[in-house]
Amino acid sequence: MNQGEQQDRTHHTLVIFGRLKSETGPSNVFAEFATIQNRLGSQYPKDDREWEIKVLPIRHFVATDLTDRFAVLLLGAVSFVLLIACANVANLQFARATSRRTEIAIRSARGAGRWSIIRQLLTESVLLAMAAGILGLIFAVIGLQFLRYYMPAEISRYISAWQHVRIEPEGLLFTLLIAIGAGILSGLAPAFQTAGLGIADQLKEGARSNTAGRSRHILRSLFVVSEIALSVVLLVGAGLMIKGVVTLIGDDGPPNANNILTMRINLSGSRYAAPRQQAEFYERALRALQSIPGVNSVAFATNVPFGDGGVTTTFGIEGHPLRPGDFRSATLESVSPDVFRMMKVPLLQGRYITDQDGPEMPAVALISNRFARRYFSGENPVGKHIRQGEDASALPWPKIVGVVGDIKYDPWSKQELPAMYVSYRQFPMPSTYLAIGTSRDALQLAPVARLRLANIDAEQPVYEVQTLGKVISNQMIELSYVAAMVSVLGVIALVLATAGVYAVMSYSVMERMHEIGIRMALGAQRHDVFYLILKRGLFLLVIGLGIGLPSSFGIARLLSSLLFGVNAGDTTVFTGIVLTMCIVGFLACYIPSRRSLKVDPTVALRSE
Secondary structure (H helix, E strand, C coil): CCHHHHHCCCCCCCCCCCCCCCCCCHHHHHHHHHHHHHHHHHHCHHHHCCCCCCCCCHHHHHHCCHHHHHHHHHHHHHHHHHHHHHHHHHHHHHHHHHHCHHHHHHHHHCCCCHHHHHHHHHHHHHHHHHHHHHHHHHHHHHHHHHHHHHCCHHHHCCCCCHHHCCCCHHHHHHHHHHHHHHHHHHHHHHHHHHHCCCHHHHHCCCHHHCHHHHHHHHHHHHHHHHHHHHHHHHHHHHHHHHHHHHHHHHHHCCCCHHHEEEEEEECCCHHHCCHHHHHHHHHHHHHHHHCCCCEEEEEEECCCCCCCCCEEECEEECCECCCCCCCCCEEEEEECCCHHHHCCCCEEEECCCCCCCCCCCCCEEEEEHHHHHHHCCCCCCCCCEEEECCCCCCCCCCEEEEEECCCCCCCCCCCCCCEEEEECCCCCCCEEEEEEEECCCHHHHHHHHHHHHHHHCCCCCEEEEEEHHHHHHHHHHHHHHHHHHHHHHHHHHHHHHHHHHHHHHHHHHHHCHHHHHHHHHCCCCHHHHHHHHHHHHHHHHHHHHHHHHHHHHHHHHHHHHHCCCCCCCCHHHHHHHHHHHHHHHHHHHHHHHHHHHHCCHHHHHHHC
């Protein structure tokens, strides 16, 4: 930092890294910096009053707080799948307990108490769950090796020390506790129901139709309804996240992003200390890159769509002095004329910046539509003057010559800053993006572009060479991966819920075989019995949807508050999930119900 930059109080971006002593915590550091910030605000009220100092652990600085949000979302999705699996196992335990009525009755007759039977059944359930947990750990070890090998670098940066991630003793203990909890959760209701029957009820041939049997029917139905409801919530969340990613990229990303090669340059050294020297380098680079065969256009910009946020600055508006307590900030972009045409940014008023807007000409600027709406509501901004810095700044007043469409620089911000654009010839910046438009594979131009820039000045490194599509993908990859993982969990939940409905309906047909035989013997038609069985399954489906949909609206609002781009009122997602659940649920009810058409009354009555 040179002496001029040290004296300039309009620049407020400074990142400091430090290792804390063992006796010093983040709260102590924050308190110390807060004291410094308050002192600077009092000493320099015009420049430092509205700014703040943030103290963050390195993990939050590198990965941002979105990682914590996504971890919570994934944990919630996994918990939903676990609950659905527990409900499925509980239903299987009910069926298994029914086949063990005689065994339990004999144990009771030989003196086994109710709590003794409950402990036995819960122990069996927990042992099964622990065996499943051990099997799951084996798959986890294999899956972790697979993920470590195939994890893209763009997503692994959000996980500290990714290559050293392994299953720790704490993870084993957590898995053990989850397995025990799942075993107890899935076996509790069947155990109490089975142990609650008296010896006479256990031995009675018609025990399936007594009060306890009806109670089991109710519990099994509750489990099925819970599975359907949880699946709806999980699928809606996954659908909204996927739709959010597609909407963000589709609405705010350039349609030709994969045909634009981007690279970054940060001019350094005494040769580029002056703005005029920086502008001369960029002009030479433009001419050199434009002459490459296959290049359609070349542009410079401080930042590109979905980039790193760019430069934020305060600004003044001529004739609109700041009122006490007010604060203005905007994204400042130093650009070349072709950048708006390359990025397909429409001109809404006035004109674009042109090649004639050189250093000897009056300073000009463009503003974004968001800027115009916020600060020139009801006015025509073209012809007005703005400038970088506070009202007391000595910088020139560029004239607004046009209004362009909004560009999304930060996909995670719900309150995107307005943007002001100046010509690189009049206000060059040492750090910039180069963008090269082509109609063929953009990455093929990278070696030639590097060589042309090295011929101008080999000491200026070119880095982050990638397509604009890759820039956008890198920004969205965390949300994309989380959406994909939640979608996989949603599909698993859908399969489990479908299997649960199918199993309950199949068992219901088998359990009611005697009843079906009596109905047919008394004159009931086969299609009447079929509709009776189908109606019960569809009733459970409707109840599950009725509970799941209102819960989904709550999850949708939560996701929209956490993630920009998620629309809580997206009727397309809700409609698609409901239709999917209806079709899959209907098939899960229809197929078992058809078995009732094949029931022979004579055989059904004889078997009883």
